[in-house]
Amino acid sequence: MIEIENVSVRLGGRVVLSDITATIAAGELVYLLGRNGAGKTTLLRAICGIVRPAAGRLLVNGRLLSAVNRPAVEIGVHLGVDAAHPGHTARRHLRWLAHAGGIEPTRVNAVLDAVGLADVAGRRIVDLSLGMRQRLGIAAALLGDADVIVLDEPVNGLDIDGIRWLRGLLRRLVADGRTVLVASHLFDEVARTGDRVIVIGDGRMLADAPVGEFVGAHADLERAFLAVVGRSSAEYPDAAGSRVR
Numbered sequence: 001m002i003e004i005e006n007v008s009v010r011l012g013g014r015v016v017l018s019d020i021t022a023t024i025a026a027g028e029l030v031y032l033l034g035r036n037g038a039g040k041t042t043l044l045r046a047i048c049g050i051v052r053p054a055a056g057r058l059l060v061n062g063r064l065l066s067a068v069n070r071p072a073v074e075i076g077v078h079l080g081v082d083a084a085h086p087g088h089t090a091r092r093h094l095r096w097l098a099h100a101g102g103i104e105p106t107r108v109n110a111v112l113d114a115v116g117l118a119d120v121a122g123r124r125i126v127d128l129s130l131g132m133r134q135r136l137g138i139a140a141a142l143l144g145d146a147d148v149i150v151l152d153e154p155v156n157g158l159d160i161d162g163i164r165w166l167r168g169l170l171r172r173l174v175a176d177g178r179t180v181l182v183a184s185h186l187f188d189e190v191a192r193t194g195d196r197v198i199v200i201g202d203g204r205m206l207a208d209a210p211v212g213e214f215v216g217a218h219a220d221l222e223r224a225f226l227a228v229v230g231r232s233s234a235e236y237p238d239a240a241g242s243r244v245r
């Protein structure tokens with residue numbers, strides 16, 4: 001379970017998140033939605049303990065991560081494909097993470113198999129495709145066999161096989177009773193797989209509802225989202241008084 005209690009975050013002297021409260025329960029796949037710069041990654045970073053809130057608190061399985069001996073077995077995290085050293089091989093990267101996180105090294109081969117990277121585990125990360133690096137990030141999130149999994153835009157770069165594989169993986173994780181929180185811009189995937197959405201706009205919480213309830217009377221999730229966050233003038237230059245030639 002993830003409990004976000006009245007969390008505010010300041011970065012570079014600016015309030016980036018303001019008074020966010022939400023609970024993500026075990027066995028739930030919750031998507032975090034918001035425009036670019038809304039504060040999604042910052043919230044995920046705060047949950048993982050990378051960013052310290054200016055106010056409020058974040059609990060993972062009822063505890064502050066700072067009070068936990070081995071956070072890597074409490075929460076599995078994938079916050080972007082650039083988190084790995086490009087000169088390391090995929091296997092070496094995961095071995096290093098396992099060592100740093102106090103995780104049994106036998107987990108490395110298990111997660112390489114689980115994400116379909118066993119055949120390229122000896123390749124340097126710089127030589128992996130974007131989709132492969134995405135799978136490597138997901139492997140890192142699975143390494144500690146944690147009950148709580150947090151992923152930032154994990155679908156980017158995956159081909160159709162990868163997308164279908166990830167859908168199955170996410171559903172299996174929640175069926176296992178894990179807590180899964182995913183930031184995404186891909187409304188089709190969210191509508192297809194999500195239990196609930198949390199919507200952030202300009203660092204503020206705009207909605208927290210089951211997907212069906214959130215869509216409500218709107219034609220689809222995208223339209224429901226736009227109704228909540230407001231339409232962008234950049235998307236509608238006519239409305240802003242200028243014309244695209």
Ligand SMILES: Nc1ncnc2c1ncn2[C@@H]1O[C@H](COP(=O)(O)OP(=O)(O)OP(=O)(O)O)[C@@H](O)[C@H]1O
Nearest residue numbers: 011012014016034035036037038039040041042043
């Ligand atoms: N280290 C930092 N210092 C100052 N401002 C930051 C820092 N990191 C992020 N921000 C700002 O915080 C705001 C939220 O950024 P964040 O990356 O959380 O957005 P996001 O919703 O994940 O966006 P995207 O969809 O583009 O990934 C942005 O205005 C960003 O410029």
